[in-house]
Amino acid sequence: MTHPVIEFSGLSHSYGSKALRRQVLFDLSGRFDPGEIVIVKGPSGSGKTTFLTLIGGLRATQEGQISVLGQRLDGTSAQQRLQIRRHIGFIFQMHNLIGALTATQNLLMALRLHPEIPAPAKAARDLLEQVGLSHALDKYPREMSGGERQRVAIARALVTRPKIVLADEPTASLDGKTGKMVVELLRDLASQNGSAVLMVTHDARILDTGDRVLEMEDGRIRAA
Numbered sequence: 001m002t003h004p005v006i007e008f009s010g011l012s013h014s015y016g017s018k019a020l021r022r023q024v025l026f027d028l029s030g031r032f033d034p035g036e037i038v039i040v041k042g043p044s045g046s047g048k049t050t051f052l053t054l055i056g057g058l059r060a061t062q063e064g065q066i067s068v069l070g071q072r073l074d075g076t077s078a079q080q081r082l083q084i085r086r087h088i089g090f091i092f093q094m095h096n097l098i099g100a101l102t103a104t105q106n107l108l109m110a111l112r113l114h115p116e117i118p119a120p121a122k123a124a125r126d127l128l129e130q131v132g133l134s135h136a137l138d139k140y141p142r143e144m145s146g147g148e149r150q151r152v153a154i155a156r157a158l159v160t161r162p163k164i165v166l167a168d169e170p171t172a173s174l175d176g177k178t179g180k181m182v183v184e185l186l187r188d189l190a191s192q193n194g195s196a197v198l199m200v201t202h203d204a205r206i207l208d209t210g211d212r213v214l215e216m217e218d219g220r221i222r223a224a
């Protein structure tokens with residue numbers, strides 16, 4: 001039997017407190033297996049981003065259980081969640097590239113947490129070239145377009161070959177050709193590295209690239 005990369009049950013989440021408290025996720029359960037690409041879709045406000053940030057350990061679990069690579073996330077400290085996050089590649093719209101570092105240096109920074117990866121400088125350059133940024137290796141984020149910055153963020157998330165990739169609209173600011181190339185990179189990582197890829201997207205061009213679709217509505221997972 002395959003061990004799931006992520007397993008969650010009874011997951012609920014609310015924002016605000018007292019009279020302003022509003023529940024946005026209701027009793028979610030499920031699992032993600034190695035090597036699968038899951039498309040998460042659903043209307044705006046249905047809870048997709050909240051769900052992704054919870055299973056990525058970016059928020060504390062309020063209710064329910066989450067296990068990531070065999071380690072429990074619920075009930076852990078912020079410090080422990082930080083450790084688990086090392087195994088996750090995040091591709092979010094607020095990509096938080098470090099402005100004082102070039103594209104290459106941003107990738108090297110991520111690689112510093114992974115001394116087991118050989119030849120980091122080559123790994124960084126190769127991946128930036130693969131996402132079509134050979135002209136921008138030494139550029140700073142402020143010198144790049146939005147789409148170029150997005151590609152640096154994608155390369156930074158993937159260069160450590162994480163076992164889990166969480167992506168929120170990864171192709172939103174990319175043209176069709178570049179978007180397709182990014183999806184191919186994700187597919188390679190899933191098949192060669194056994195990584196699980198969870199991708200929130202409305203992009204009609206890539207909806208059919210997933211192995212399955214998880215559809216959310218009003219904070220619940222709709223039965224497939």
Ligand SMILES: Nc1ncnc2c1ncn2[C@@H]1O[C@H](COP(=O)(O)OP(=O)(O)OP(=O)(O)O)[C@@H](O)[C@H]1O
Nearest residue numbers: 015016024042043044045046047048049050051216
């Ligand atoms: N930090 C927050 N504080 C209060 N409410 C929030 C917060 N973040 C999200 N919400 C609310 O929680 C609900 C779910 O939001 P979430 O961003 O998870 O949905 P989504 O499906 O990702 O939406 P979109 O497709 O528009 O990004 C929404 O009603 C949103 O307004």
